[in-house]
Amino acid sequence: MGLSTSGTPGVRWVLTGIAAILALAGSALLARTPDRHGADPVFAAEGSEVSLDQSGWLELFVNPDALDYLGLSLPIDDDSLLRATLRPGERPLRVRLGDKAPTSIGDGYLLADGLRFTRRSDGAVSPALRVVAAGDGLALSFRDEHDREWARILQIMRSPDVAKDGFRYITANFAVGEALLAFAGRPQQGLSIANAGLQLPFAVPGAMGIAKSEANPVWPGTPGTVTDVLLDSIPIISTDMPGIETMRCRQVIGGGTCDGPGGTEGEVVITPEARLRNSSAANATDVPWYRMFSEASSAYPEGTPKIDQHPYLIWNLYRLDADGSIRQIGRSGAKHAFATANEYCNDYTHYGSILGPGCSDLYNVHSNECERFLGPRSEIIPKTGQWGRCGSIQDPDCNPATNPVTGFTCVAAPDSPARDKYSYRLRARESAIDMGLHPGSRWMMEAWYVVRDDQNIHNTMGSREVFPAYSNTLSRWQMGLPGPFVLGSVLDRWLADAAANESTHRAVADTAEGEITVAVRISRLGDGRFRYDYAVMNFDFARAQTDTMTEEPNLRITSSHGLDGAAVELVSGASVEESLFDDGNSEAADDWAASAITGGWQWMAPATPDAELEWGQLRFFRLISSDWPGSGSMTLQVAGGGMPASYAVTVPAPDGSIHLFGDAFE
Numbered sequence: 018m019g020l021s022t023s024g025t026p027g028v029r030w031v032l033t034g035i036a037a038i039l040a041l042a043g044s045a046l047l048a049r050t051p052d053r054h055g056a057d058p059v060f061a062a063e064g065s066e067v068s069l070d071q072s073g074w075l076e077l078f079v080n081p082d083a084l085d086y087l088g089l090s091l092p093i094d095d096d097s098l099l100r101a102t103l104r105p106g107e108r109p110l111r112v113r114l115g116d117k118a119p120t121s122i123g124d125g126y127l128l129a130d131g132l133r134f135t136r137r138s139d140g141a142v143s144p145a146l147r148v149v150a151a152g153d154g155l156a157l158s159f160r161d162e163h164d165r166e167w168a169r170i171l172q173i174m175r176s177p178d179v180a181k182d183g184f185r186y187i188t189a190n191f192a193v194g195e196a197l198l199a200f201a202g203r204p205q206q207g208l209s210i211a212n213a214g215l216q217l218p219f220a221v222p223g224a225m226g227i228a229k230s231e232a233n234p235v236w237p238g239t240p241g242t243v244t245d246v247l248l249d250s251i252p253i254i255s256t257d258m259p260g261i262e263t264m265r266c267r268q269v270i271g272g273g274t275c276d277g278p279g280g281t282e283g284e285v286v287i288t289p290e291a292r293l294r295n296s297s298a299a300n301a302t303d304v305p306w307y308r309m310f311s312e313a314s315s316a317y318p319e320g321t322p323k324i325d326q327h328p329y330l331i332w333n334l335y336r337l338d339a340d341g342s343i344r345q346i347g348r349s350g351a352k353h354a355f356a357t358a359n360e361y362c363n364d365y366t367h368y369g370s371i372l373g374p375g376c377s378d379l380y381n382v383h384s385n386e387c388e389r390f391l392g393p394r395s396e397i398i399p400k401t402g403q404w405g406r407c408g409s410i411q412d413p414d415c416n417p418a419t420n421p422v423t424g425f426t427c428v429a430a431p432d433s434p435a436r437d438k439y440s441y442r443l444r445a446r447e448s449a450i451d452m453g454l455h456p457g458s459r460w461m462m463e464a465w466y467v468v469r470d471d472q473n474i475h476n477t478m479g480s481r482e483v484f485p486a487y488s489n490t491l492s493r494w495q496m497g498l499p500g501p502f503v504l505g506s507v508l509d510r511w512l513a514d515a516a517a518n519e520s521t522h523r524a525v526a527d528t529a530e531g532e533i534t535v536a537v538r539i540s541r542l543g544d545g546r547f548r549y550d551y552a553v554m555n556f557d558f559a560r561a562q563t564d565t566m567t568e569e570p571n572l573r574i575t576s577s578h579g580l581d582g583a584a585v586e587l588v589s590g591a592s593v594e595e596s597l598f599d600d601g602n603s604e605a606a607d608d609w610a611a612s613a614i615t616g617g618w619q620w621m622a623p624a625t626p627d628a629e630l631e632w633g634q635l636r637f638f639r640l641i642s643s644d645w646p647g648s649g650s651m652t653l654q655v656a657g658g659g660m661p662a663s664y665a666v667t668v669p670a671p672d673g674s675i676h677l678f679g680d681a682f683e
């Protein structure tokens with residue numbers, strides 16, 4: 018097969034709202050000026066190739082639910098892991114090195130020993146498979162002797178450090194091919210069933226050197242610099258694999274297999290891909306990207322703790338209903354980033370554990386399913402980007418040396434809640450995504466990174482519209498083809514969707530503890546009354562307490578709280594006729610209670626788990642009043658004590674002193 022240099026395999030780039038389009042890997046990457054850190058970078062000549070003539074390994078962290086759906090078995094262990102040997106064929110696979118790391122696959126093939134699928138219905142076993150170029154960038158195809166494709170590896174995060182890792186895929190999606198679907202008797206295309214990693218050694222060409230060292234990075238906080246990471250596209254989509262996938266579904270009571278709309282209520286795990294990019298500004302800093310429990314670079318400034326600093330990823334699902342309301346119907350835990358591929362860098366020497374200026378990085382669906390790196394949001398102080406490692410689910414005894422899981426693997430510790438395949442994932446109720454129950458509604462998947470020292474959190478988040486539907490033929494939920502990527506929060510989209518006769522307002526409480534935004538839409542109803550809709554989004558506010566006897570990297574967070582109350586001022590004797598609260602779930606026990614107070618209307622959270630409005634979450638409030646809108650205040654009460662006890666913002670509110678004969682909303 019011929020070589021391809023078209024970049025990430027199967028990817029269609031959508032960079033709505035992004036200031037600069039990244040150049041794809043190619044000859045432009047090879048015409049370099051001296052490194053921004055003062056070193057003269059050394060590059061392999063254009064078109065340099067290496068031969069993978071030594072054996073290595075392939076590791077699949079399998080989604081058992083996907084295997085069950087296909088009616089297949091693999092020789093996986095109790096941790097859902099399959100480890101196979103990759104060895105050179107008669108003509109070893111060749112790899113092109115273009116930007117000091119692998120950029121495309123050439124001729125030849127590998128043999129995958131130990132990768133055989135068994136059909137459960139009759140015990141039939143799939144044939145031996147060869148690993149060849151998929152014809153596009155770094156994608157790999159698993160084919161039989163008749164050249165039929167059984168599986169494909171794509172959406173790849175490669176290791177840029179060839180001197181250390183050789184040819185290595187840190188994480189990638191392992192998707193089924195047409196031959197495997199025919200073998201399983203299933204019609205669905207584009208189904209991924211595992212996270213894939215692989216590694217094969219090769220002799221590093223002399224011209225390559227080891228220029229990917231971590232010498233002299235420009236760290237956040239350096240005078241005259243800016244730290245700004247942008248979300249490029251969430252998710253990257255291609256013609257053969259959606260970037261937002263339903264991973265599994267279980268019945269809420271009993272845990273049986275979901276039976277779709279109209280049946281027993283179930284909850285669906287939905288996971289997106291996300292790609293980010295560091296700023297390409299001349300004064301942009303490097304961004305530390307050290308895997309948890311790893312030793313940070315010795316190049317950290319003198320006196321800086323060697324913390325395993327890394328960004329975090331969260332994702333949320335929203336429903337925008339036809340009545341103008343917005344509900345956050347699903348939210349993930351926190352995904353700890355663990356490596357950076359440094360793709361498509363601009364005039365920059367890549368660092369394996371540091372995201373360089375202009376560099377891009379992709380976390381595919383299955384890497385965001387890696388249970389080893391999932392945990393609760395409450396272990397993170399979002400405003401500062403600090404992780405409370407001590408007492409976390411990854412290190413409950415505050416001794417990383419006793420942690421049974423080290424290095425890179427998707428397998429969580431034996432006692433981690435994440436091993437149940439549902440904890441810390443985004444779970445949405447079937448009834449909340451059933452289009453038949455919500456005519457005229459729209460669904461939005463949002464993701465954002467929390468990056469320490471990031472100077473603009475709002476360009477580090479973005480969303481796509483999704484189209485949930487249950488296929489009776491396939492007996493599973495699907496998200497359909499996602500809509501265009503939009504930079505910014507879903508709250509922005511909700512405000513932008515306001516009708517022409519609606520009034521909108523945004524109020525921001527930008528505090529030392531984080532940011533809370535109140536978005537407001539006001540409309541006049543047919544009976545002359547007014548509907549006041551308040552969407553309160555806690556972006557990164559947390560009142561966190563830490564153990565004063567601990568410090569990074571051994572920080573312990575003893576408590577973390579968000580908001581547990583909201584009150585709207587009723588100006589000049591205005592009254593409320595109806596009110597509504599919605600937290601996006603179907604649990605009544607954590608609903609906030611509404612009541613009239615002197616000069617206002619309030620909602621208060623009960624003292625039950627998960628009732629607080631924590632960071633990364635949204636709550637929706639509605640008032641119906643006969644009084645016209647004036648200017649009032651909304652008070653946001655902080656949970657957990659401490660000072661100040663609340664924050665207030667100015668918002669439109671019912672005002673009993675306004676009496677108009679016209680209609681400002683016409």
